[in-house]
Amino acid sequence: MSDAQSRELFEERLREIGAQRYHDKHLFHDMLHGGACTPDQVRAWVINRYYYQSHIPLKDAAFMSRVEDPALRRAWRSRIEDHDGTQENEGGIQRWLRLADAVGLDRDYVASERGVLPATKFAVDAYVRFVRDKSLLEAVAASLTELFAPKIHSERIAGLLRNYDFADDSALSYFRNRLKEAPKDVAFGLDWVLGHADTAEKQDAAAQALIFKTDVLWSQLDALHSAYVSPGRIPPGAWQPGDAGSAASGS
Amino acid sequence: MSDAQSRELFEERLREIGAQRYHDKHLFHDMLHGGACTPDQVRAWVINRYYYQSHIPLKDAAFMSRVEDPALRRAWRSRIEDHDGTQENEGGIQRWLRLADAVGLDRDYVASERGVLPATKFAVDAYVRFVRDKSLLEAVAASLTELFAPKIHSERIAGLLRNYDFADDSALSYFRNRLKEAPKDVAFGLDWVLGHADTAEKQDAAAQALIFKTDVLWSQLDALHSAYVSPGRIPPGAWQPGDAGSAASGS
Numbered sequence: 001m002s003d004a005q006s007r008e009l010f011e012e013r014l015r016e017i018g019a020q021r022y023h024d025k026h027l028f029h030d031m032l033h034g035g036a037c038t039p040d041q042v043r044a045w046v047i048n049r050y051y052y053q054s055h056i057p058l059k060d061a062a063f064m065s066r067v068e069d070p071a072l073r074r075a076w077r078s079r080i081e082d083h084d085g086t087q088e089n090e091g092g093i094q095r096w097l098r099l100a101d102a103v104g105l106d107r108d109y110v111a112s113e114r115g116v117l118p119a120t121k122f123a124v125d126a127y128v129r130f131v132r133d134k135s136l137l138e139a140v141a142a143s144l145t146e147l148f149a150p151k152i153h154s155e156r157i158a159g160l161l162r163n164y165d166f167a168d169d170s171a172l173s174y175f176r177n178r179l180k181e182a183p184k185d186v187a188f189g190l191d192w193v194l195g196h197a198d199t200a201e202k203q204d205a206a207a208q209a210l211i212f213k214t215d216v217l218w219s220q221l222d223a224l225h226s227a228y229v230s231p232g233r234i235p236p237g238a239w240q241p242g243d244a245g246s247a248a249s250g251s
Numbered sequence: 252m253s254d255a256q257s258r259e260l261f262e263e264r265l266r267e268i269g270a271q272r273y274h275d276k277h278l279f280h281d282m283l284h285g286g287a288c289t290p291d292q293v294r295a296w297v298i299n300r301y302y303y304q305s306h307i308p309l310k311d312a313a314f315m316s317r318v319e320d321p322a323l324r325r326a327w328r329s330r331i332e333d334h335d336g337t338q339e340n341e342g343g344i345q346r347w348l349r350l351a352d353a354v355g356l357d358r359d360y361v362a363s364e365r366g367v368l369p370a371t372k373f374a375v376d377a378y379v380r381f382v383r384d385k386s387l388l389e390a391v392a393a394s395l396t397e398l399f400a401p402k403i404h405s406e407r408i409a410g411l412l413r414n415y416d417f418a419d420d421s422a423l424s425y426f427r428n429r430l431k432e433a434p435k436d437v438a439f440g441l442d443w444v445l446g447h448a449d450t451a452e453k454q455d456a457a458a459q460a461l462i463f464k465t466d467v468l469w470s471q472l473d474a475l476h477s478a479y480v481s482p483g484r485i486p487p488g489a490w491q492p493g494d495a496g497s498a499a500s501g502s
Contacts, residue, residue, distance in 0.1 A: 021487040118466035119473060122373035129380060211488070215369035218486050219474070222370060225484070226477035233476070235469050236272040237462070 002200045010203050011194060014141075014210055018148040021214035024155070026221040028229065033155050035163025040241035042164065043103050044228040046096075047239050048120045048220065050110050053096045053174075055124050057083045062132040063139050075188055082181045092181075095174035102171030105245050115239030119223035127216045134209065141193050141206035142213040146186040153178050253451045261454050262445060265392075265461055269399040272465035275406070277472040279480065284406050286414025291492035293415065294354050295479040297347075298490050299371045299471060301361050304347045304425075306375050308334045313383040314390050326439055333432045343432075346425035353422030356496050366490030370474035378467045385460065392444050392457035393464040397437040404430050 005013065023029060031037045032045060060079045067073045085091025100110040109115070131139040153175045160167040169176075197203045227234045228241075239245050256264065274280060282288045283296060311330045318324045336342025351361040360366070382390040404426045411418040420427075448454045478485045479492075490496050 027484065117470075119370055119374070119470040122377040122467075122470060123370070125377055125380075126373040129376075214487070216373075219368075219370040219373060222474065222477050222484065222486055223470070226473050226481075230477075230481045233278065233473065235473055236465070 004198060004200045004203055007194050010197060011190070013203075013207060014144060014190075014193075015147065017207060017210050017214065018145065021211065021218065022145060022148040022152075023214070023217040023221055024148065024152045026218060026225075028221040028225045029152070029156075031229070033159030033163075035159065039103065041224075041228050042166075043105055043241070043245065044224055044239060046100050046103055046105060047110055047245060048116055048224055050096055050100065051113055051116045051120050052124050052220065053083065054093055054111075054113070055128055056092075059128045059131045062128060063136070066132075066136065066139075072192075079185060082177075082185075092174055092177065095177060099171050099174055102166040102168070104166070109245045115237075115243065115245055117223045117227055117238045118235060120220050123216045123219045123223075127213065130209070130212060135205065137193065137196050137202055138205055138209035140189050141197075141209040143189050144186065144193060144210050145213050145217060146182045147190065149182050149186075150179055153182075255449055255451045255454055258445050261448060262441070264454075264458060265395060265441075265444075266398065268458060268461050268465065269396065272462065272469065273396060273399040273403075274465070274468040274472055275399065275403045277469060277476075279472040279476045280403070280407075282480070284410030284414075286410065290354065292475075292479050293417075294356055294492070294496065295475055295490060297351050297354050297356060298361055298496060299367055299475055301347055301351065302364055302367045302371050303375050303471065304334065305344055305362075305364070306379055307343075310379045310382045313379060314387070317383075317387065317390075323443075330436060333428075333436075343425055343428065346428060350422050350425055353417040353419070355417070360496045366488075366494065366496055368474045368478055368489045369486060371471050374467045374470045374474075378464065381460070381463060386456065388444065388447050388453055389456055389460035391440050392448070392460040394440050395437065395444060395461050396464050396468060397433045398441065400433050400437075401430055404433075 004010070028037075028045075032042065037045070057080045060076060060083075064073050064076055064080075067076065081089070081091070083092040085094060097107040097110060100107045127142070130142060134142075157172050157175050157179075160172060193206055197206045227238060234240060255261070279288075279296070283293065288296070308331045311327060311334075315324050315327055315331075318327065332340070332342070334343040336345060348358040348361060351358045378393070381393060385393075408423050408426050411423060444457055448457045478489060485491060
């Protein structure tokens, strides 16, 4: 049995996973943030990424359903509130639908999740199930991709504002809010993982969980790129540009 | 409530799903069977498709774990035997590893499932879980892609023999055996589905299950094509041509 790494070295190891594998390195994000995506490619991203957004609260509920400690459940609950909303806060899912409006999609179509790529569903569903089935440590560790999110959200806001007419404060409110919300979540999650991964074996499991999550994010962009960029091989049943998903065409 | 379709019409509906969405229509299969795949592209297919093969018995065990009727369990059990083997029959998984040998891969590397594309895992795992979680009718209906398999296996045997030096009886024994095994399975499964889908609602659920399964198969080829064909954007951690997976390089 090897010894556990120090807290500092283990944190460095987790951050290195992000440096190597986080989806800010994916070509599709270069295109999106650099203005190289067509309006239909932006729409495809909005439609598919909605499936991820809309399932995050299910993932968090699956986590809470297995937590015996009321304090941990209470700390975690704000994640569900951030996405599903409260009396005062419309929530991230509604904010994502504002983005859908802004890019000219019918929000009911987007919310119906018809037309989402099967590969998106398989990846996102794998994440929800991972959190349902694996140890609490692995579940929290998987959430730590948020360590790397503030940078991508800042780049995205700047890049979308610079490059796309649809981008304004309302359309981008999802990302601005995540810049406020994510840091508190991830500070809590990181501290929890560093405190609980107290053997080499647990550290390995936590690192693997974070790698798994980077795969979940990366494969969603691979699927988008494969379907809607290169020559654009859209799989049977997925959204076709010009379909009911565009507000102009009705639905 | 609409009425259930007749047995004949419903069977036609299921067959039409295959005609529209089965993965024999996928560009990657055209390349594979037509000899347009490079040796490394064939290897990537062998590595990834192994993950599917190796998980089929888990799927069948998940099904049997929910079946109360001993006769149905008994009928189903031969599927696990066909893949895992018996005293007399090495089984489909071993036969697939013969194919791995033939294309110059290290069979231990293939069996380790390191290097499998994350998208392959997400799709295959989604299938295993579908069978674990959904109704028995949906689980059996999802297996009916085998209705369409004999044609693709015949085309594959002919195409591989014609186009690739590695292809011989030993390498292709997996496919020859499936030509013998699949018809009895699918005759049983089709009869069971036609008999049990006795309302419009159940027929819809069975049709949706078959569509889901076509998505599982199709998205595996999309992922392969995206990673190893076009410009070949291999996601982090997946098999790289020339890696340990080639027998020549040892592992």
